[in-house]
Amino acid sequence: MKKVKVGIIFGGKSAEHEVSLQSAKNIVDAIDKDKYEVTLIGIDKQGRWHLNDQTSYLLNAENPKLIQLNKSNDNVAIVPGSGSSQMIHASNGAVLDQLDVVFPIVHGTLGEDGSLQGMLRLANVPFVGPSVLSSSICMDKDIAKRLLQGAGIHVAKGLVYTTANKQDAAYEQAVEELGTPMFIKPANQGSSVGVSKVSTKEEFDKALDVAFDYDHKVVVEEAIIGREIECAVLGNEEPKASLPGEILPQTAFYSYESKYIDEKGAELAIPAELPEETVKQVQAAAIAAFQTLQCEGLARVDFFLTEDGKIYVNEVNTLPGFTKISMYPKLWEISGVPYSELISELLDLAIARHEKDNQLKSTVWDD
CATH class of the missing domain: 3.40.50.20 (Rossmann fold)
Structure with a gap:
């Protein structure tokens, strides 16, 4: 062959x-x-x-x-x-x-x-992975959250600042609207790069500078108190969701180093200990977010699950990590899709999407 x-x-x-x-x-x-x-x-x-x-x-x-x-x-x-x-x-x-x-x-x-x-x-x-449009949308936390919110999917409240109005970012206003603590993030970075958890004006001002080092747009978000749940999604027109996993950070929050470098930076509960009904709700929410943002191929959807059972989408990652301690392949492995088979399925999905795209007409005139 x-x-x-x-x-x-x-x-x-x-x-x-x-x-x-x-x-x-x-x-x-x-x-x-x-x-x-x-x-x-x-x-x-x-x-x-x-x-x-x-x-x-x-x-x-x-x-x-x-x-x-x-x-x-x-x-x-x-x-x-x-x-x-x-x-x-x-x-x-x-x-x-x-x-x-x-x-x-x-x-x-x-x-x-x-x-x-x-x-x-x-x-x-x-x-492999989502299209140009979906990749761009999901990378921009501001735009992605607006679309998710428009689809009725819960997201954290937030404020957005750009280099043009950075001077308008005021700690007192942010506290009034979002409370403390809060998170400050570059809008177009992933994996906790440039992210800070703040509770004071001094921390707020410093975190803004750090975030603006990585992007021209910064998101300030309320802190959602809840369990950190992740769900892997796989597919094109008919996506499927894995069993959810849970991040149990051993540090203040799930930092870049905790995700990819320090194997002791967080414990991973795979699968997460959740009631069957909650598992179904998380899987449904993951697929809803995946489809709302027009993802194809793969994505990892990250959630906060509050004590009252409300599910918030934190972000949708269109090219999640495939490291030794990455959640995406681990979630599929526990869901019955081994690593090697997962890679094959992703490649098959890419070829299938490409073949479908090539069936579209590229001219208004018939030859």
Whole structure:
């Protein structure tokens, strides 16, 4: 049987570069080598694309704090259009073998926000994960929450500031509207990057500066007191939801380091200890959020579950982590979908979506 040629694009310029390296490693280790032929494309922190060898694409691969991309001297570029020239060697223009599908496991900005998805769409390459529009929406916490709220889905109350009106951000007003403590977040970052929990004016002002270091738009949210529940969603037109899991942080909140570096930073209850009826409600809410934001392929939906049983969507992550301690693959494993099978299903969903897209007319005139 002819192997499917899979390109795994990883790394990137975002603050989540090292997480992406870990995710890529786990996918490479788990993918069915009898079914797939893997091409590794690592993006360094300067944005250059490197064609990498599977035996040497990472440095310090087993240490999340020191892991690095092993840059090759073989830079590649992607070109628009279809046919056999979707990727070329940047140095001499030589054409690479055509890829059948791409798994873009680049977390954060310029990877998860629709940028990379748009490039792959122009190159007419099937890719894992939501579309350009959905990726962009979900990356922007402000826009995503407005759409979720419009669909009747509970979200935390919040205030939004941009660099244009940053001077209007007042601690006293925020306390009056949101109470304390509150969270301050860059609107377009993931994985707790630039996020602060604040209870004083001094903390508020400092946290705003930190958040604006990462984005031009910042969200200030009320703190929802409740259990941190996550649910994985898989599918295109008919998505399915995993059993929910629960985050039991061992720190003040589920920080970037707790998620991806410190294996003792949080305990994961997989599956979460919830009544059957609540499990069904969480799964239904996850699918509702997935469809409201027009996701396809995969997403992890993060919730707060309050004591009175109300379910709040915190965020929808369109390219969740695939590290050793990441919830998305763990949730599917406990739900009956092993890691290798999960990767195969994601690749199949990408190809199916691409084939459906290619059936659409691109001209108003019949030939």
